[in-house]
Amino acid sequence: MTAPAAESRPVPRFGLVAQVDHADLAGGIALFEDADRLGYDVGYVRVRHLQDALSSPLPFLTAAALHTERIQVGTAVIPLRFENAGRLAEDLATTDLLTGGRLRPGLGSGYSAHDAIYTRAFGQVQGDRTEMVNRVLHDLLRFVDGEVVAGADAHIEGVEPGTPLRIEPRAEGLRERLAYGAASPARAAMAGSLGLGLQLATMAPDDGSGRSFEVLQLEALRAYREASREAGHGDGHVMVSRQMLPMRTEEELEQWVSLIPRERAAAPAVAAEHAGVEIGGNPAVFSRVVLDDPMTVAHALLSDAVVQEADEICLVLPFGASAHARHQVLETFATDVVPHLLTAIV
Template sequence: MTPSATSSAPAAGTAPRIGFAAQVDHTGVEVDAGPPSSSGLRAGTELFTAAERLGYDVGYVRTRHLQDALSSPLLFLAALGQSVQRMQLGTAVIPLRFENPGRLAEDLATADLLLGGRLRAGLGSGYSAHDAMYVEAYGQMRGERGEHVDRVLHELLALLDGQIVSTADAHVEGVEPGTPLRVQPQVPGLRSRLAYGAAGAERAAMAGSAGLGLQLATMVPDDGSGRSFESLQLDVVEAYREASRAAGYGEGHVMVSRQMIPVTGDAELERYVSLIPRERAAAPGVSGEHRSLEIGGHEAVYSQIVLDDPSVVAQALIADPVVQAADEIVLVLPFSADRTDQLRVLESFARDVVPHLLAAIVT
């Protein structure tokens, strides 16, 4: 599990990056015993620090608003980077429905500088079909959700590319009048390290055409064909690769996430089964792919979940054609697990699964 600078499709003998995605909470706010602090943020910092020691290449946090999970992930990652020295740090994802493109461009660039170019920010549309609850805090969308998100993304990328937004007049301190003004700071290469979380082929192709990486989750839209999750997601990968090549960005970079948890005994199996969403946890072992509704209300197919011996987990990943086609493989930790359980999963996956996985893929 060594850091990789390549953004092309995996070639023979090329090891994919190995990462994980975790939910970090800003809960447990403490104000009585000294300066304000959060036990949830401390636990998240400890988890990522331990993951770096275990050899993971990249770690991601999810973003939520009006909930307990991180609402300001870039601030957390910038602070985390002061103790996590090697591992790349990212988001999966920042929902653009809530963002101002100028402010987000400033925050992305500043965080990337503080991280020494290690930021791997994933962007996405959002996660709720019921937008009314967010209007008071985050304002109205401009048009339909898709139009609004596309506008924010287009403006964000233009700003990161150095678009001139104004010209200095006599009231701008320290700048000669007439000087072109851009959103600051400008960080060369930052745009190429961004990714987009796309579930379907159309959005994946958009990401490829824009020169962004692709983040794939454990869900894909159900096209009604009855095809397997892996078959549907392979279509998404191919749409992305094709669009990336056509736009002159080569094969791009594909990150695939899976929830496959190694367990070493009946006690662990019983404990971790309870952490899986109720409709997915009818029986221990391999829980097959699941058809249901996504958060936005559309029909979706969810990947299988594996809770089993590490060798079974490794074989399930090795047999997954989307994993075989990926540049980066990300373990999704159970979001409701406490830090002790999350750390145990990270340790077992790194020790007992990754060596077998890489030995099979890197041939």
């Protein structure tokens, strides 16, 4: 879903973000097959623990890649609160090799408001949660970069004693495709300084200033760009997701309207920007939802200042939609919205 780039701005990539339930893994793979045929550049899955949605996304993404030809596959996001850096480095690299270098992992922090329910399965957070997440993140990056973690002893078969040992396997190009899902300017700047991509979702932390979602998120995006440039990584890569769904008929609209509100944050029928509580229990400002004809959706995206500065635009599918409804909206977005966006942007 790309076109020759104009000098004014590189052509953005287009993708989707979906929730795949364990009870319908085949339907999730079919969704990726649809997106691949329709020309989407990348498909991301949400990650959830102790719920029906994907808890272990990498095996699913491997299967999705084997059923598709070109679409890249990723996560939005893997919560690092639940991860061991060494095992995750192994799993990411193995998945990247199996997918032919098509993996685009998105990493993030995790949940905080009700952390106690995860203790039995995932262990207790040692010390400050943010510090723990940072340790896992920095260790993961060092392992992916090839840090020597030990020297072989006489018990490592087939390896000369003293040989430097690293996390295996190694996957070329994986480091450049890692991204971090950050909402605040501080965390976005951290991602930029580390040479990670940035994933921006449909909410931003409410700082009490009364500023709009768009203004808050634009601040995070620009903090990321500045930090990335200062660290010598150039402009970096920004993925922004939006829940703006094109509808061709009233019947299609009826299929989707019951799925809004999304993310358990809005009151029924709320579609405008609004304040709420995000999954971790913290105050947040949520983006508007648009369910309308394709031209209205295109205009809404083009009027979004964050979208205008992003490198990748992703359509967020509310969970609970039927396979038919998901295919309809993916097709309409690809055929009736993206061409308008490309014409206006480039």
